[in-house]
Amino acid sequence: MSKTIAEINEKIKRGDACVVTAEEMPDIVDRIGLGRAAREVDVVTTGTFGAMCSSGAFLNFGHSEIPIRMAKTYLNKVEAYSGVAAVDAYIGATQLARDNTVDDIRYGGANVIEDLICGRTIELKAESYGTDCYPLKEITTNITIDDLNQAVMVNPRNAYQRYDSATNGSNKIIHTYMGELLPDYRNVTYSGAGILSPLSNDPEYRSIGIGTRIFIGGAQGYVIGPGTQCSSASGFGTLMTMGDMKKMNPEYVNAAAFTGYGTSLYLGIGIPIPILDENMAKATSVRDSDITVSIKDYSVKNRDRPVVKTVSYAELKSGFVEIYNHSVPTSPLSSFKRARKVASELKRWILEGDFILGTPVETIPQNLSAKPMKETMKIPLVGDIMDKFPITIEKTGSVVEAARKMRESSKNHIPVVFGPKNHLEGIITSWDVSKAVSEGTLNSVEKCMTKKVIYCYPDEKIDVAASRLSSAGISAMPVVDSEGNVVGLITSEDFSKLFSGRKLQ
Amino acid sequence: MKLKIQIPPNKINTTIIAEVILETKVILNLISSSIHSKGGIMIIEIPDNMFDIVKAGFTSRGASVIPLDVSIKRDEDECVDCGACISVCPTRVFSFDENWELQADLSKCTGCGLCTKMCPHKALEIPEFD
Numbered sequence: 001m002s003k004t005i006a007e008i009n010e011k012i013k014r015g016d017a018c019v020v021t022a023e024e025m026p027d028i029v030d031r032i033g034l035g036r037a038a039r040e041v042d043v044v045t046t047g048t049f050g051a052m053c054s055s056g057a058f059l060n061f062g063h064s065e066i067p068i069r070m071a072k073t074y075l076n077k078v079e080a081y082s083g084v085a086a087v088d089a090y091i092g093a094t095q096l097a098r099d100n101t102v103d104d105i106r107y108g109g110a111n112v113i114e115d116l117i118c119g120r121t122i123e124l125k126a127e128s129y130g131t132d133c134y135p136l137k138e139i140t141t142n143i144t145i146d147d148l149n150q151a152v153m154v155n156p157r158n159a160y161q162r163y164d165s166a167t168n169g170s171n172k173i174i175h176t177y178m179g180e181l182l183p184d185y186r187n188v189t190y191s192g193a194g195i196l197s198p199l200s201n202d203p204e205y206r207s208i209g210i211g212t213r214i215f216i217g218g219a220q221g222y223v224i225g226p227g228t229q230c231s232s233a234s235g236f237g238t239l240m241t242m243g244d245m246k247k248m249n250p251e252y253v254n255a256a257a258f259t260g261y262g263t264s265l266y267l268g269i270g271i272p273i274p275i276l277d278e279n280m281a282k283a284t285s286v287r288d289s290d291i292t293v294s295i296k297d298y299s300v301k302n303r304d305r306p307v308v309k310t311v312s313y314a315e316l317k318s319g320f321v322e323i324y325n326h327s328v329p330t331s332p333l334s335s336f337k338r339a340r341k342v343a344s345e346l347k348r349w350i351l352e353g354d355f356i357l358g359t360p361v362e363t364i365p366q367n368l369s370a371k372p373m374k375e376t377m378k379i380p381l382v383g384d385i386m387d388k389f390p391i392t393i394e395k396t397g398s399v400v401e402a403a404r405k406m407r408e409s410s411k412n413h414i415p416v417v418f419g420p421k422n423h424l425e426g427i428i429t430s431w432d433v434s435k436a437v438s439e440g441t442l443n444s445v446e447k448c449m450t451k452k453v454i455y456c457y458p459d460e461k462i463d464v465a466a467s468r469l470s471s472a473g474i475s476a477m478p479v480v481d482s483e484g485n486v487v488g489l490i491t492s493e494d495f496s497k498l499f500s501g502r503k504l505q
Numbered sequence: 506m507k508l509k510i511q512i513p514p515n516k517i518n519t520t521i522i523a524e525v526i527l528e529t530k531v532i533l534n535l536i537s538s539s540i541h542s543k544g545g546i547m548i549i550e551i552p553d554n555m556f557d558i559v560k561a562g563f564t565s566r567g568a569s570v571i572p573l574d575v576s577i578k579r580d581e582d583e584c585v586d587c588g589a590c591i592s593v594c595p596t597r598v599f600s601f602d603e604n605w606e607l608q609a610d611l612s613k614c615t616g617c618g619l620c621t622k623m624c625p626h627k628a629l630e631i632p633e634f635d
Contacts, residue, residue, distance in 0.1 A: 049585070051625065179589050180623040187592035254585055256625035264625070266585060319591070319600075331592035333625065335585045337605040 001039065002277040005207070005359045008042045012350055012357070017042040019350045021343040022196050022273075022284055029285035038281035043350055043357070046201050047215070047270040047342030048193040050334025051256060053177065054157035054228065055265045056092040057113055057245055060149040061124065063087055068136035070126040074098065075112045082126070086134060090154075093255075093265035108263030110255035113153070116145040117217070118250045151245035153217065157227035159269050161199035161237040162293050165190035165316060165330075167308055167323065170299035175260025179333055181298055185308070185323045188295055188330045193339040194288040194313030198271035199237045201284045207274050208239070209360025215270035215346045216241055218249025220355060223271075229370040237364070241269065252342065268338060270346040274357055288314035295321070301464045303372060382465050382490055383458030385498060386479045390489035392417045395425045395446040399436045402428050402445050413476035413489065416449045421485045424478050426451045455480050458487060466495050506553045507536065507573040507616070508560075512545035516567050522547070525562035531555045536615050548573065550615070575616025575631065579609055583628035590620040590629060 011017040018041050020028060025044050029037045061070075063086070073082040073089045077097040080089035095109040096102075115122055121142050130137040145151050167188045168174050168181035175181075179189045194200070202208045212223040221243025230238045252268030275281050291313045296305040311321050317336075320327045349355035391409045393402050395416050405414055416426040426449035436448040454472045456465045458479050469477060469492060479488035512521060517540060526533060534550040551559050560570045577598070586607045591599045596613040599620070621629045 050587070175622070179625070180593050180619065182593060182619075189589065189592065254626060257627065258625055259622040266587075266625070329592040329597075331590070331623075332588045335587040335605075337586040340605065 003042070003274070004276065005274050005357050008274050009356050011042055012353055012355075015351075015353055017350060019043045019045060019272075019347045021340070021347055022046045022201050022286075023340065023343065025281075026195070026285040026287050029281060034278045034281050034285075037285070038275055038278040041275045041281065043347075044201060044273045044275060044284040045270055045343045045346040045350065046193075046198040046273060047196050047268065047339045047344075047346065048159055048198060048334065049252070049268040049338035049342055050191050050193070050266060051177070051258075051264040052155060052158045052267045052269075053094050053264045055113075055153065055155040055267060056090055056109060057116075057151055057153045058084075059089050059091060059116075059151050061087045061089070061143065062147075062149050064136060064139055064141075066136040067134045068126060068128050068139055069131060069134035070128060070139075072127040074125045075122050076107065076115070077123075077125075078107065078109050078112050080109070080112075094262050096262055102260060102262065105257045105259070105262055108255070108257070110263045110265040113245070113265060114250065114253055114255040116148075116151060117245055117248045117253050119144055119146075145246055148246075153221070153241075153243045153245050153248070154224070155227075155241045155267075157229060157238045158241045158267065159198050159227070159239045159271070160192060161197060161203070161235055162194075162291055162313075163191040163236075164294045164296050165311070166298045167295050167328070168299045169297040169306075169308070172299075174299055175258070176298050177258050177261045177264070178298060179258060179331065185326070185328055188316070188321055188323070188328055189333055190293070190313075190316045190330060191333045192293075192313070193334060193336060194291055194317065195286065196336075196339045196343050197291070198269065198273075199239070200286055200291050202271075202273050202280070203235065203237070203283060204279075205232065205237070205364040205366060206276070206280055206283070207360065208271055209363040211358050211361040212271065213355070213358030214241065214243075214272075215268065215342055215349070215355075216243035216248075217245070217267055217269075218252040218345075219243045219245075219247035222358065223360075226364045226368055230364070230368045231370050232364060232366045232368045234369065237368075239364075252338070266335075268342040270342040272346060272350060272355070272357055288312060288317055295323070301467075302461065379461045379463055380498070381458065382456050382460045382462055382479055383488070385462060385494045386458065386488035386490040387494070388488050390415060390478070390486065392422055392486055393428065393445055394418065395449070397445045399428075399433055399442045399445060399448060403433050406430055406433065411489075411491075413491065415453075415478040415486045415489060416445055417486055421483070424453060424455060424480050424484050424486050425449070427453045427476075427478060429476075453478060456490065457481070462495065462498070465490060469495075506556060507548060507550050507575050508556075509571045509573045510547040510549060510563055511569045511571070512547070513567055514542075514544045517545050519566075521563070521566050521568060524566065525559065529555070529558045529562045531559050533559070548575070548616070573616075576611040576614040577609070577616070577618075577620060578630045578632065580628045580630070583626045585626055585628075587625065589623050589625055593619045593623045595619070 070082040080091040082089040093110040166178035225240040227238025254266040476491040536548040
């Protein structure tokens with residue numbers, strides 16, 4: 001047995017639709033079973049409220065008395081893109097005001113959007129080159145949202161199905177779009193609403209498609225396509241959305257600033273899922289414990305950050321996760337309280353007959369994936385320029401042997417290893433040898449080597465490795481494989497050779 | 506409670522803090538200390554009922570004692586109850602109640618300021634002190 005969206009809409013109009021939130025649904029299914037839940041529940045409402053950086057709005061200002069084709073446009077000093085005809089501009093959430101820097105983030109595109117929705121006055125400044133049809137070259141005026149012809153939020157990538165959580169394995173605090181990450185894995189941050197997440201409740205895109213009517217920022221809007229970078233195939237789907245800013249509610253649209261990153265927009269999005277059959281009842285009975293994400297080490301300056309652990313939203317929401325035998329506190333970045341409010345507000349709208357479900361005119365493919373950027377100026381990897389046959393010494397060796405190896409190879413750094421696989425134990429430098437000579441401790445390399453070695457991996461980009469070398473104030477690093485065995489040595493000389501063009505074609 | 510102890514420049518090289526601890530037998534927690542041109546400044550934490558005796562100990566040695574309210578201030582209009590602050594706080598000031606509403610136990614706050622940089626909504630602030 002199955003229902004259609006039209007049938008459910010008839011029930012909504014009659015005022016007898018059964019609507020529950022995605023948080024209520026799992027218990028209902030447990031209590032009355034899938035079959036009955038599918039028959040009795042008509043709509044499950046979802047909700048999420050969190051940072052959605054990939055958001056922005058098209059604004060149309062109307063024509064000035066002497067017309068201008070706005071070429072450079074600023075709203076409260078935040079640049080808006082106006083390469084779309086004469087008096088349209090797109091204001092993006094993460095664009096910073098001209099006088100802000102990454103160390104001093106006070107105002108950005110997200111604030112412009114928030115100020116407009118709150119009815120505040122915005123200074124519009126535009127410049128142009130002047131044409132016969134658009135003679136004006138400069139304009140400065142003050143506007144509010146009521147003065148605009150259109151203020152339409154069009155967001156390229158919203159409502160991530162789930163999002164990998166973040167931690168920091170380095171020995172320094174880092175500031176990211178996932179917030180402040182303490183050194184040595186001392187905290188974990190995560191994003192997303194888990195059980196209430198719209199796409200996690202319809203992972204097969206049965207009802208979420210182009211034309212699906214949604215709650216966006218307190219107004220009714222639409223899904224207008226798959227979001228950019230949508231990876232529906234791997235369970236990291238995203239949506240492109242739109243909504244009329246003039247109808248939005250400031251409670252569901254908040255500007256935010258992440259220290260060391262920039263501004264972002266906190267946005268409330270809710271999507272109703274019609275329960276057409278048992279499959280959809282099953283999909284909407286998903287719980288936090290069913291949705292898993294990776295915890296990634298954000299201190300690694302690479303697109304593919306290492307996975308520290310895989311956890312469920314239930315674990316993340318418990319407040320602590322275990323990393324390397326330590327209990328580590330977690331922070332959400334999204335507000336679950338407001339996600340709940342979005343889902344229950346949407347539920348109220350439907351119950352009161354104010355919100356009719358949209359029928360998608362086209363579905364979103366389930367096989368989408370996102371590619372990395374094609375880089376034509378490729379940065380070499382450590383493995384490309386390292387010394388692949390480095391001289392090493394066993395940790396049981398003597399300082400005299402180390403000194404002899406240095407002299408024979410004319411190297412100042414020798415990785416100290418142990419065992420048949422050359423496991424990295426330390427590093428000995430000519431400085432360590434001089435120190436051992438002056439102190440008369442010549443019989444053990446292990447005693448005079450540096451034990452806390454800074455190292456790198458062969459597949460790291462050389463600019464990342466070079467910055468590690470210089471920030472540590474050293475001139476060589478052993479290169480190790482994933483098991484910590486020495487596979488090479490990279491020195492500051494290898495980096496300088498790059499610029500003289502001797503090592504790379 | 507937290508106290509700001511100002512030590513005059515000519516007393517910086519004395520063992521004033523050790524003397525006060527031995528004399529009063531109060532187990533105090535040193536939160537921060539710094540020395541600059543006008544002398545030294547320490548922020549310490551003591552049990553509330555020991556204020557008089559600790560104050561007497563420091564003032565009799567030429568230092569001044571100011572009770573300090575270093576607790577963070579939370580702007581509830583700006584706060585969206587996201588909870589970003591929870592995991593960076595070393596003393597676990599923040600937590601959620603059963604409705605996912607953010608709670609702050611300000612008595613635990615040492616005024617370290619980590620949360621003020623973390624808060625995406627600029628809802629947390631520490632009163633300035635020098």
